[in-house]
Amino acid sequence: MTTTVTAAAPRGDAITDRALALGVRRIFTAYEDVISDGGVDAPTAIRQASAVAVVRNPWIGEGPLADLTEATAEVAPIVAKLLSDRLLAAIGGADRVEAFGKAAVVGLDGEIEHAGALIHTPYFGNLLREFLEGTSIICFSDTRADAGGDLRVPLWHKTAAATRSHYQSLDVHLADAPHRDEIAVIAVASSGPRPHPRIGDRTTDVPVTSDILKGIEA
Template sequence: MTAQIRKLLVQVEETRLEMGQPVTPPVRRALAMAVIANPYAGRYAENLDELIAIGEELGGLLGERCVAALGIAPAQAEGYGKAAIVGEAGELEHAAAILHPKLGAPLRRAVERGAALVPSAKKVGGLGCAIDVPLGHKDAAFVRSHFDAIEARVPDAPRAGEIVVAVAVTAGGRPLPRVGGLQACEIEGRDGLR
């Protein structure tokens, strides 16, 4: 593996009750984070291929960790998202290099399919900085019940020369969704939108 990983974290969140109403089945979301060394920290580089390759590695690793933590088959995953926080010796484009060119394909393999774009967020921040990982349905971006976010934070990261990379996978949408729109059971799955 190209990435120098200092730390891996995986967490699962399960919502069973919302506004006094039972959530059946419970909504389950997993978040996997890697704290990695930024090979371009402290210097400008025109070519960011090393981070692009790291993104490809982490898409599969973190996606698989999420699916395993949820205890589901890859095809049972319903939503996903990605985010990165770059330490102060890096730049926002370092997060873009990890998240955009190649992270998506291995993440899609980890969740079996994934026709929709993977929602993403990025920022520069210091130790303990939080980021909201945006979430959406993996096969149809217009499924409103899956518009959500999960907070990612590592207390001792990112250090100046590090990047926190986060991938989230869900086994459902929001608890008790009721704002209409395309339902998951109505997905055609042809264009990643509907």
């Protein structure tokens, strides 16, 4: 499943129109179904999906002391809505989402802080949680890079972040993005855990301290 939005896209949807006005150049989504691992079928197929919005960096040339608040409040909620809608369509609804994550890649003319501004504030994170019906803090990745690379985005359980069964990651390919003056904003979701989780959890762990290393010679 892939969707691309350009300035020539049909107008009419208010969110899309606002996104275009704010400099969103592309939106694309992808999903994959994890059916087996280690040669053994998973109990159920697990769908992992990513949605990416490529937006003009509103802070290019403003310098490292510029206030990021106004543009963050303007851009981040629109991007959160765009990405959430596409994730929900790919996964099949919020009730099917079990894990989520987020990321941002700023182009080479921007700062890492520009990437963070679009994913690390309530204008993005709170909305993504609300739309995907989660309560956990959202795990993340952010970096600065040239266009055309890959980013590994982590996920964990949307309501129980310490649940190890849902610790997973999804590789996202950023074709033609971000340009030097852009930011690629990414949201990811999964319909389930790893195919065969069996490493326990905090509720089943035995107490472990550095005492287990006593008596082992260096």
